[in-house]
Amino acid sequence: MQRExxxxxxxxxxxxxxxxxxxxxxxxxxICNACRYxxxxxxxxxxxxxxxAFEPADAHYLANLCHNCGACLHACQYAPPHEFAVNLPRAMxxxxxxxxxxxxxxxxxxxxxxxxxxGSVAAGNFYxxxxxxxxxxxFAPVFAFALLALGVGVARFWRTVSPGDAAxxxxxxxxxxxxxxxxxxxxxxxxxxxxxxxxxxxTLSRRRMHHLTFYxxxxxxxxxxxxxxxxxxxxxxxPYGWTSLPKLLGMTGGLMLVAGTAGLWRLRRRRHAAHxxxxxxxxxxxxxxxxxxxxxTGLLLALLKTTPALPLLLCTHLGAVMALFLTLPYxxxxxxxxxAAALLKWSVERRQPLALSIGE
Ligand code: SF4
Ligand code: SF4
Numbered sequence: 001m002q003r004e005x006x007x008x009x010x011x012x013x014x015x016x017x018x019x020x021x022x023x024x025x026x027x028x029x030x031i032c033n034a035c036r037y038x039x040x041x042x043x044x045x046x047x048x049x050x051x052x053a054f055e056p057a058d059a060h061y062l063a064n065l066c067h068n069c070g071a072c073l074h075a076c077q078y079a080p081p082h083e084f085a086v087n088l089p090r091a092m093x094x095x096x097x098x099x100x101x102x103x104x105x106x107x108x109x110x111x112x113x114x115x116x117x118x119g120s121v122a123a124g125n126f127y128x129x130x131x132x133x134x135x136x137x138x139f140a141p142v143f144a145f146a147l148l149a150l151g152v153g154v155a156r157f158w159r160t161v162s163p164g165d166a167a168x169x170x171x172x173x174x175x176x177x178x179x180x181x182x183x184x185x186x187x188x189x190x191x192x193x194x195x196x197x198x199x200x201x202x203t204l205s206r207r208r209m210h211h212l213t214f215y216x217x218x219x220x221x222x223x224x225x226x227x228x229x230x231x232x233x234x235x236x237x238x239p240y241g242w243t244s245l246p247k248l249l250g251m252t253g254g255l256m257l258v259a260g261t262a263g264l265w266r267l268r269r270r271r272h273a274a275h276x277x278x279x280x281x282x283x284x285x286x287x288x289x290x291x292x293x294x295x296x297t298g299l300l301l302a303l304l305k306t307t308p309a310l311p312l313l314l315c316t317h318l319g320a321v322m323a324l325f326l327t328l329p330y331x332x333x334x335x336x337x338x339x340a341a342a343l344l345k346w347s348v349e350r351r352q353p354l355a356l357s358i359g360e
Pocket of ligand 1 (some may be wrong): 032033035036037038039072073075076077078079086088120
């Protein structure tokens with residue numbers, strides 16, 4: 001695979017488009033300055049008459065003074081199909097768009113604005129919409145902060161529930177805790193037939209849907225990690241083929257995530273009211289919906305990347321991922337981390353001698 005310098009090419013294309021737009025506004029304003037028929041329509045024309053030349057700064061100024069009312073186009077005797085092709089509303093609109101990009105701060109975020117949310121992108125390359133470096137600069141700090149916040153929170157939890165026990169953690173205790181967490185041992189009801197959801201019947205559905213969701217999420221994370229390795233260590237940028245490791249991991253994980261969260265949503269809606277704390281319903285369902293949206297838009301991105309839906313899908317997917325990252329330490333995701341810590345505490349504790357002598 002060859003490295004494709006798409007982001008750089010995209011920046012060059014944007015700079016050229018901006019220069020072309022400014023030149024076109026300047027060309028049309030030269031004609032208007034000679035004509036001046038539209039002087040009374042708006043502030044653009046009196047402002048125009050104060051200038052003989054139209055530098056980029058003048059074009060940006062006048063383009064933002066234009067309110068796109070269209071009056072000058074409909075009044076203009078030089079509008080298309082006349083060979084002068086004067087169409088100030090459109091020319092001004094184009095320069096206004098480049099203004100938002102040109103003056104954006106931080107500048108790389110301005111470069112992210114490449115226009116429409118609907119339209120084909122060559123070879124389905126989403127880096128043409130969001131350059132790779134921009135994605136990393138947006139998501140890496142947020143994800144790092146989420147990990148830090150979760151880590152600090154669970155460390156405070158551990159110090160409170162298990163003072164001094166860290167030194168007692170042994171490899172068997174840690175192994176058992178990891179094993180129990182990964183198997184969701186305590187959703188088997190103690191007899192292997194499952195837990196309760198909406199009634200007295202045992203069901204393994206909650207355990208299975210949790211597993212689909214957790215391992216689906218893990219595979220999606222693995223897909224992103226492998227793709228990052230490909231990009232930085234091997235110089236193989238996305239997009240990747242259907243049989244590539246990132247794609248296989250991502251598609252499998254996405255399907256599991258969508259199926260698991262759909263199942264969890266259904267189970268949560270049917271859950272016996274006495275099991276749950278009503279004030280947490282929004283957090284539970286919101287987290288499930290966010291995971292579902294992340295998985296579903298990721299799958300659709302892979303399937304529809306060569307269609308005009310790509311920009312809209314990419315923005316929706318990245319928005320869902322960003323919302324997921326931002327809420328990781330403060331939403332339902334935290335339950336997995338705290339529960340794993342509690343399982344470790346139990347594995348350590350049950351290996352210690354009983355402190356109470358009631359039974360004796
Ligand atoms: S828009 Fe057309 S009619 Fe109006 S001032 Fe310019 S050239 Fe003249
Ligand atoms: S489209 Fe813009 S330049 Fe033309 S009359 Fe309206 S505000 Fe003025």
